[in-house]
Amino acid sequence: MNVLAIFKREVRTYFTSPIAYTLLTIFAIICGFMFTSILAQFQRAGFQSAMNPSMAQGLNATEWVVRPLLRNVAVILLFLMPIVTMRLLAEERRTGTLELLFTFPIRDVELLGGKFLAALAIFLVMLALPLINILMLASLAPLEWQAIGVAFAGLMLLGMTFLAIGLFCSSLTENQIVAAVLTFGAALLFWIIDWSADSTGGTLGQVLSHLSIIRHFDSFQRGVIESKDLIFYLNFTVFGLFLTMRAVESHRWRG
Amino acid sequence: MIEVENLTKFYGPTAAIEDVSFTVDRGQIVGFLGPNGAGKTTTLRILAGYLPATRGTARVAGFDVFKDSLAVRRRLGYLPENVPLYPEMRVRTYLDFVAEVKGVPRPERARRVAAAMERCRVDDAANHLIGTLSRGYRQRVGIAQAILHDPEVILLDEPTVGLDPKQIIEIRQLIRELAGQRTVILSTHILPEVEMICQRVIIINQGKIVAVDTPENLKAKVRTSATVLLQVDGPAAEVREQLQRVAGVLRVEERPDRADGRIRYLVQCALHRDLRRDLAAAVVGRGWGLYELRPADVMLEEVFIRLVTEELPHEQPTGQEGEQ
Numbered sequence A: 001m002n003v004l005a006i007f008k009r010e011v012r013t014y015f016t017s018p019i020a021y022t023l024l025t026i027f028a029i030i031c032g033f034m035f036t037s038i039l040a041q042f043q044r045a046g047f048q049s050a051m052n053p054s055m056a057q058g059l060n061a062t063e064w065v066v067r068p069l070l071r072n073v074a075v076i077l078l079f080l081m082p083i084v085t086m087r088l089l090a091e092e093r094r095t096g097t098l099e100l101l102f103t104f105p106i107r108d109v110e111l112l113g114g115k116f117l118a119a120l121a122i123f124l125v126m127l128a129l130p131l132i133n134i135l136m137l138a139s140l141a142p143l144e145w146q147a148i149g150v151a152f153a154g155l156m157l158l159g160m161t162f163l164a165i166g167l168f169c170s171s172l173t174e175n176q177i178v179a180a181v182l183t184f185g186a187a188l189l190f191w192i193i194d195w196s197a198d199s200t201g202g203t204l205g206q207v208l209s210h211l212s213i214i215r216h217f218d219s220f221q222r223g224v225i226e227s228k229d230l231i232f233y234l235n236f237t238v239f240g241l242f243l244t245m246r247a248v249e250s251h252r253w254r255g
Numbered sequence B: 001m002i003e004v005e006n007l008t009k010f011y012g013p014t015a016a017i018e019d020v021s022f023t024v025d026r027g028q029i030v031g032f033l034g035p036n037g038a039g040k041t042t043t044l045r046i047l048a049g050y051l052p053a054t055r056g057t058a059r060v061a062g063f064d065v066f067k068d069s070l071a072v073r074r075r076l077g078y079l080p081e082n083v084p085l086y087p088e089m090r091v092r093t094y095l096d097f098v099a100e101v102k103g104v105p106r107p108e109r110a111r112r113v114a115a116a117m118e119r120c121r122v123d124d125a126a127n128h129l130i131g132t133l134s135r136g137y138r139q140r141v142g143i144a145q146a147i148l149h150d151p152e153v154i155l156l157d158e159p160t161v162g163l164d165p166k167q168i169i170e171i172r173q174l175i176r177e178l179a180g181q182r183t184v185i186l187s188t189h190i191l192p193e194v195e196m197i198c199q200r201v202i203i204i205n206q207g208k209i210v211a212v213d214t215p216e217n218l219k220a221k222v223r224t225s226a227t228v229l230l231q232v233d234g235p236a237a238e239v240r241e242q243l244q245r246v247a248g249v250l251r252v253e254e255r256p257d258r259a260d261g262r263i264r265y266l267v268q269c270a271l272h273r274d275l276r277r278d279l280a281a282a283v284v285g286r287g288w289g290l291y292e293l294r295p296a297d298v299m300l301e302e303v304f305i306r307l308v309t310e311e312l313p314h315e316q317p318t319g320q321e322g323e324q
């Protein structure tokens, strides 16, 4: 399978360079740090509620620890995901290996698909880190696993939009740093795009707020899957990959 | 095996190649010879399915390189100019990856990789990182990569550039061995290289094909003659005869001119003899009108001279025209 060959090579490259290790280490440290500070707050609140029985209900670990943790993870991803994707096409363009790859009997879709899936795999490994924190929490307090599962699915979908943006940006330049900065800029823009929605108002305002990649995360974070949010993420990703294909094609036309 | 027709590629407003046409038969080794910027890489990239042409068609093994790109790419191995490989991979892993992408079935893969490595004599570096290999070894890994799936057509873009003399000899030897059933096009700007390994030469200059012939014929043409073009108003057969009689003329060719009906004659003269005065005298002496007399298109000669002089410093210390 061609896709599989590309996928395996990309994953191997992540781990032969220091990129994957660096990313995973930093991500683990930040997640761990956030987890412990949120947990400390939770325990303080729990201690107070033990003093004050009227607050005893509603102290739910899923709501008080997991949700804020995953919300923060989403923010960290905004910063880290550009690093996951920056190399994918930019580096191969710089070294010329992309030219050779394009003369192999493989469709552009398969090539980009393999690369996208490899980045997705790294991202899923990253997501395992907050999951470990949550498993640690499970030994301290009862958790709502279904809601947590939904929230992780949301994170994955959100991450896929980052990956799609990143792959596209990586196809635009030969410079990894430029690719990363472009990705971060574009992702941030899509993150805050609904800020102007209220002042814009009308249909445009609605469109803008609909385009915000983080707004669609809210439902997942609450533990419910809303099909419109699911569809938004999938559409966004597919569209990003489609644009990448077009960019790669037009790059070839220009030579 | 390869049919190229009126292939044209524009980069913006400038043409990198223009109306390039040629054919290559199965099993031939063809040299694509031209100075820097001639359009060799552009043509090979189009044949390899990487660049789309602006105009014209190219067929490899009967498949159109643009419409049937995948079918062509399955039958073709390509070594780009600067040998782009992944420095962080080991030779065997890399070749295994290429074999997989090229669709070599799993049970055959290890055998094919081993065979290609042996063939290109990189088996002793199988577990080395590509980034640590010498230029010659990298080049050979590049060739191994191109022949992995046993393609019918192999395109090599300047396979010997940047190698030391010993490595050059080895690579040339390797290319000769590769031929046989396979069709090989290799681009180069080294004239003797073409003479040594190719059965046919396609000379390209400034994006246009200048000549297609065997290396021997081309050399003979350039070495022994210079061409003069005359336009004469007179009875064709007699003019011909008269011109033929001038001492030093090797051959006379007629070129009827569509526009004014006057006939042009291409006269091949022995080299290093300027026969223009004699030719003019021969025409005027018979009372015919001489409308034009000038050295004919010297493209081929010019290209050769450029190629030969480019070659001089590093491979031709004796200064003989392109001979070993």
Ligand SMILES: Nc1ncnc2c1ncn2[C@@H]1O[C@H](COP(=O)(O)OP(=O)(O)OP(=O)(O)O)[C@@H](O)[C@H]1O
Pocket: A254, A255, B011, B015, B016, B017, B034, B035, B036, B037, B038, B039, B040, B041, B042, B043, B081, B189
């Ligand atoms: N991507 C590009 N954009 C614009 N012009 C280009 C591009 N690639 C090649 N050219 C131009 O097209 C012409 C042919 O280039 P090409 O690389 O095919 O020549 P070449 O025969 O391979 O030369 P060399 O011996 O230097 O490798 C050159 O004038 C070059 O400047």
Ligand SMILES: [Mg+2]
Pocket: B040, B041, B042, B081, B157
């Ligand atoms: Mg070139």
